[in-house]
Amino acid sequence: MATWNPNPAGFDALEAFLGRIIVHEVAPAIAAKLDEKISRGGRSGVQYPSYPQGVRASSPTEYPQEVTGNLRDALDVQQVGKTTAAIGFIRNLNRETIQQIVGLEFKPPRLGGRKPIRRALRDRDIHQAATNALRNAI
């Protein structure tokens, strides 16, 4: 069995490298794709009278339709560990926005729940965006 003689400076450099990639490349790519998904257009739900002409609400299997823009305003990326990033609705969280986000994520579909974060976790486009960002960065 080979013996390891660790080089602490090498591990520190690797950690810094990974931190830069997750915060500046991979997480922003995920956020950008999620932002695209929750931006206005391309839904197949109800056409409410209060919505602009041609803008439909989301159906239960879709990301929520953009109405106020609050969701997109809340979307951001933050480093939360040396090589860990958070991507999600984490900024500009006023009472109205929080209510909206919690409702969208946790209410049942018939009451408007669309689970944007859980949907993002298994979204192939987001997966691909993150993969591409990682590949390009290395």
Add this chain to the structure above:
Amino acid sequence: MNWFEYLTSIPELGGRVFYPKYPEHELDGAFVHASYDPDGSAGVAAVGAGSGLRVVNLEFGLPANYTQRKGQEQADPIALRYIAQRVWLEAPLMVKNDLTDNLAVLGSVQTSPPFEFFDPKTQRHGITMELRFAVFANYRVF
């Protein structure tokens, strides 16, 4: 002869086969071994993933792949997909020469599976993801 026995029987690999760092790989018996030029610019990594032996040529740290199954070579542009799926993303192999003073380390930069978080205090809600270097194998340089 299983893949582990096969790899350890290859003289150039010196009988050294290292299991990947993360247990989810071990569950499926996936393993990787590598030999490469000391400057890290070229070499060979062998990836066993239960269904077949995959041999990956390393050139400048990026894999140009082919698959070898039952003695037959087949084009396989995604030789590492099997392992990478376990950690959500595919990622290129890298050889790190500076982590130890006497071994080069083969691994790949991968993300952890993404986790949903919700902080009831701040109401922040999203995904956390960690980037890590999964060590697949190491190779004695000196």
